[in-house]
Amino acid sequence: MKVLLVDDSKLIRSMVTNMLQDIGHEVEHAEDGQIAFDKLSGGQAFELILLDWNMPNVTGPELLKMLGDNGLIKCPIVMMTTESAEEKITTCLELGASEYVIKPFTPEILQEKIDMASGF
């Protein structure tokens, strides 16, 4: 699967990229929500987006709103959060995310969330 990984942390990008590549996915990075928006609005297509919550410039929830407003949610989006605050998660799901995963997570949990988001 072609995955867009959106996270401002170099460490998280590196860890999650290794996990995704180990299970056979192709990974492209965006360092914040604005970079991700530019890729998606520029016509780049992905089969899954993994999206961090806290980022400079454009945050995860702000990106969800921008994508939704522009009809650009065309694949499952899994939010990566550091907290399980129910209200925040509900907001993301309302804005168009399919699933969420709490950081830090194992490869097994990530796989499970990807499967759930992809409708398996």
Ligand SMILES: [Mg+2]
């Ligand atoms: Mg972050």
